[in-house]
Structures are given as C-alpha cells and as structure tokens.
Amino acid sequence: MFKSAVSDELPAEERHLQRLQRMATLGTLASGLGHDLRNLVMPVLLRLDVVAATTELPEKARNDLASIRQSILRLQRLAGGLRLLSSDPFDQRDEAQLTTLHEWWQDLQPIVVDALPPHSIVEAKIGSDLPVVAVPPGALAQILINLVMNSRQAMERTTSPKLTLTTRTEQARVMLDVEDNGGGMDEETRRRCFEPYFTTRARGYATGLGLSTGRALLNRYGGDLVLAPESETGTVFTLIMPVRISTPLSENGKHRRVRLLISDPRQLAMLRLLIRHRGLEEVAAHTTDPADLTICDVDALPSVIGTHPSATTNVSGSIIAIGTPKTDMTPDTVRWVDPKDFSILDDVLH
Amino acid sequence: MESAAFTVMCIDDNVLLVDALERRLNLEPGFAGLHRVEDLSRSVESVTRMNPSVVLLDVDLPGGVDAMKILEQIAQKLPDSRVLVFTGYPTGDLVRRAMSHGAWGFVSKGVASDRLIAAIRRVVAGQAVIELEE
Numbered sequence: 001m002f003k004s005a006v007s008d009e010l011p012a013e014e015r016h017l018q019r020l021q022r023m024a025t026l027g028t029l030a031s032g033l034g035h036d037l038r039n040l041v042m043p044v045l046l047r048l049d050v051v052a053a054t055t056e057l058p059e060k061a062r063n064d065l066a067s068i069r070q071s072i073l074r075l076q077r078l079a080g081g082l083r084l085l086s087s088d089p090f091d092q093r094d095e096a097q098l099t100t101l102h103e104w105w106q107d108l109q110p111i112v113v114d115a116l117p118p119h120s121i122v123e124a125k126i127g128s129d130l131p132v133v134a135v136p137p138g139a140l141a142q143i144l145i146n147l148v149m150n151s152r153q154a155m156e157r158t159t160s161p162k163l164t165l166t167t168r169t170e171q172a173r174v175m176l177d178v179e180d181n182g183g184g185m186d187e188e189t190r191r192r193c194f195e196p197y198f199t200t201r202a203r204g205y206a207t208g209l210g211l212s213t214g215r216a217l218l219n220r221y222g223g224d225l226v227l228a229p230e231s232e233t234g235t236v237f238t239l240i241m242p243v244r245i246s247t248p249l250s251e252n253g254k255h256r257r258v259r260l261l262i263s264d265p266r267q268l269a270m271l272r273l274l275i276r277h278r279g280l281e282e283v284a285a286h287t288t289d290p291a292d293l294t295i296c297d298v299d300a301l302p303s304v305i306g307t308h309p310s311a312t313t314n315v316s317g318s319i320i321a322i323g324t325p326k327t328d329m330t331p332d333t334v335r336w337v338d339p340k341d342f343s344i345l346d347d348v349l350h
Numbered sequence: 351m352e353s354a355a356f357t358v359m360c361i362d363d364n365v366l367l368v369d370a371l372e373r374r375l376n377l378e379p380g381f382a383g384l385h386r387v388e389d390l391s392r393s394v395e396s397v398t399r400m401n402p403s404v405v406l407l408d409v410d411l412p413g414g415v416d417a418m419k420i421l422e423q424i425a426q427k428l429p430d431s432r433v434l435v436f437t438g439y440p441t442g443d444l445v446r447r448a449m450s451h452g453a454w455g456f457v458s459k460g461v462a463s464d465r466l467i468a469a470i471r472r473v474v475a476g477q478a479v480i481e482l483e484e
Binding site: 031034038039040043045048049080265269270340 | 377467478
C-alpha cells in the first residue's frame with residue numbers, strides 16, 4: 001500500500017522505468033526457474049529409462065512409468081516455454097533464429113493455458129507443414145503472451161472464454177490470427193492500442209508497451225502486428241511473419257550436390273551435419289561425379305583447381321576453400337572461409 | 351549392431367544428472383565407464399589424463415567458470431578429443447561459439463533423454479551433432 005502511494009507521486013517516466021525493471025526481474029526469475037527445472041528433469045528422464053529397461057516389470061507398472069514420462073516431458077516443455085519468455089527479444093545474437101511454429105506452440109501452449117482464466121478453451125489450428133518463419137521463437141513467444149494477457153483482461157466477464165489461434169500462409173508470409181471472445185475494444189482503444197504507454201489496465205499492472213513493442217519486434221524481422229477489423233465476439237490480432245528465404249535451387253526441388261575434400265575429421269563432421277540439415281546431397285570425395293559446390297581445405301585445393309598432377313575431381317560448380325587465402329594459387333572463383341566461422345558456411349549452404 | 355567400447359567424461363556440477371546418466375549409459379552396448387570431474391578448475395587436466403571418448407561439458411557451470419575457455423583449452427591440448435556441449439540456455443549464438451571453439455556437438459537440456467544418449471553415441475561414431483528442442 002505504502003509503495004503504491006509513493007509510486008503515484010513519482011513522475012510518469014520513473015513509474016514506467018520501475019515497471020520495466022519489475023518485468024526484467026520477472027524475466028530473470030522465469031529464466032532461472034526454467035533452467036533449474038531442466039536440470040532436474042533430465043536426471044528423472046534418464047532414471048525412468050533405466051527402470052523401464054527392467055524386463056521383469058509388471059504391465060501396470062509399465063503403464064505408470066509411461067504416464068510419469070508424459071508428465072515429465074510436459075514439465076520439460078513448460079521449462080522450455082519459460083526460457084522463451086525470458087530471452088531478450090532485441091538480442092542481436094538471436095537474429096539468425098528461425099521458428100517452426102508447430103513445435104514453438106508445443107512449448108508455449110501450457111503457459112498460454114495457465115495465463116487465461118480457468119475453464120478457458122484454447123483452440124489452436126497451427127499446421128505442422130507450415131514453412132519455417134524468419135522470426136526468433138523467443139520474440140514470438142513474448143508477442144503472443146502480451147496478446148494473451150490482453151485477452152485475459154478482455155475475457156474476465158465472458159461466460160465461456162475462448163482463445164483461437166489460426167495460421168494461414170499468404171505468398172511468402174505466415175499469418176497467425178489470435179482471436180478472443182472478450183467483447184472487443186471500444187473505438188478509442190482500437191485507435192490508440194499501438195501507442196506506446198497506452199493501457200486500459202490499472203497502473204502498476206501494465207506497461208502499455210506490449211502491442212507497440214510487439215509491432216516493433218515484428219517490423220524488425222520484416223513482419224507486422226495488425227489489428228483485424230472488428231469481429232462480432234471479440235478482438236483479432238494478426239502476427240504477420242516472413243518465411244525463411246530458400247535458394248532458387250531448392251525452390252526447383254533440386255538438391256545441391258556438394259563434394260567435401262576435408263581432412264580434419266571435426267570439420268568434415270560439421271559440414272556433413274550442415275549438408276544433411278539443409279537436405280543437400282554429398283558427392284563422393286574422389287570421383288568424377290559432378291558437384292554444384294566443392295568445399296575443400298587448403299591441402300586439397302590444388303587438386304580441386306587442377307594445379308596438382310593428380311587432380312581427379314570434376315569441378316563444375318562453385319568452390320569454397322576453408323583456411324587462409326593463398327593468393328599465388330587461388331583463382332577468383334574460389335571463396336575463402338575462416339575455419340572457425342561455420343556460420344558463413346551455414347549461409348552458403350542455406 | 352557392433353559397438354566399440356567408449357568412455358564418457360562429465361564436466362558438470364549437477365551430481366543428480368551425472369549419477370543418472372551413468373546409470374542410463376550402463377544400458378548402452380560398449381559403454382566402458384564414466385569419469386567425473388570433481389574439481390572444475392582442473393577439467394582440462396582431467397581430460398588430458400583420462401582421454402575419454404566423449405567429454406560432456408555443461409556450459410552453465412557455477413562460480414564464474416568459463417566453459418568456453420575450458421572447451422578451447424581441451425581442443426588445443428587434445429585436438430582429437432570430442433566435446434559435446436550441454437546447456438539449458440541454447441541459442442544460435444552459443445551453438446556457433448561452441449562449434450567455433452572446437453566442440454563436436456551441442457545438446458540442449460530440453461531434449462528427451464534418448465536424444466541425449468543418441469547424441470553421445472553419434473559423437474563417439476565421429477559424427478557432429480546439434481540437438482535442440484526444435
């Protein structure tokens with residue numbers, strides 16, 4: 001009580017700062033809780049594996065074990081959701097992250113259900129075949145939770161509160177409609193809802209930054225957050241997300257054929273992982289089969305560019321050499337990559 | 351399937367996890383023992399001495415221990431070592447940093463236990479691995 005009285009006397013900017021500080025503290029707490037949960041869940045799962053491997057276990061005990069495993073996996077998902085909520089959405093280091101919405105929703109669903117009034121119905125139509133979107137999962141989670149908190153307030157007096165999430169694709173974008181049945185917003189709220197610091201909630205319970213931050217975040221990734229035309233029963237916000245850009249080759253359904261001439265076993269293993277991950281095809285190292293791309297190390301480069309007497313490979317495509325450029329032997333067609341920076345290769349193979 | 355013998359070293363302060371992992375790995379064909387690093391400040395020395403098939407390195411170590419530094423030192427001193435990085439805070443940036451510091455693999459603590467075991471087996475088999483929950 002005393003705190004509120006003091007807070008009311010503070011200038012508006014300072015109050016906002018206090019609220020942001022509180023949100024940041026909650027984020028840190030959520031992150032720590034999620035991390036501790038994960039540290040505890042993994043040993044439980046491993047022990048369950050051990051018990052389940054016991055051959056003389058009665059059928060009933062096996063069923064009990066399976067149920068325990070399901071609960072623990074849900075707990076693990078919940079911990080994952082907490083992590084998503086506590087990540088800094090403006091963190092530059094997460095720029096490259098992509099989201100598979102179907103799996104993202106599996107993580108977030110328990111948190112969304114808990115955030116709504118009891119007995120609320122959450123209906124999600126999020127297809128498993130949607131394209132991957134080019135927005136980090138943590139940013140999307142925070143945008144969605146902000147919308148859900150608004151819906152929660154709007155549905156406080158609704159007899160059968162219901163939140164519906166529906167996805168659709170349109171050209172190179174995925175739309176996620178988030179609809180509640182909370183009666184909708186009045187004209188002024190609809191007009192001003194994206195204004196920073198505009199809120200209909202009591203002071204101290206909201207920053208008034210949720211929608212403006214959400215829109216700014218999606219804009220940053222080439223998407224948008226928009227308010228759909230008024231619906232009969234409530235409010236619909238649409239998250240517009242750009243899909244991951246695919247290369248022209250993969251759009252044509254062709255697999256890029258990659259030849260690897262790498263002696264370092266770890267580098268070779270990493271590259272094979274990238275190739276598999278991208279759905280590309282590896283061409284056997286020392287054959288004459290054509291490849292669209294050859295990735296080699298410095299030692300193998302002479303055989304690739306044909307300056308070595310035993311050059312056997314058929315290089316019809318691009319060449320990437322891993323290591324430090326050797327100007328005296330390198331044609332312009334060779335692109336050099338720092339052996340420590342695999343992110344560059346990831347982009348090349350994308 | 352033929353299973354070559356392999357050993358695992360855990361650089362992790364979470365005793366509950368290490369105990370459970372040892373019990374679980376005992377079910378795996380070829381598993382020949384788990385080594386624990388009791389003193390995190392001597393991790394690199396322990397790896398050099400024991401030369402395990404796989405090192406499971408938790409990057410969320412307490413007391414300001416820099417796991418990336420440990421990883422880099424292991425990679426420098428023992429270029430053939432295979433380190434599998436394990437974390438509760440997986441981010442794209444951390445994956446890239448771990449891989450550029452010499453890791454063979456990266457596993458999130460948010461994956462199911464069978465994926466953790468499979469990741470260990472794959473690194474033993476000479477494959478790189480990245481197991482995130484998505």
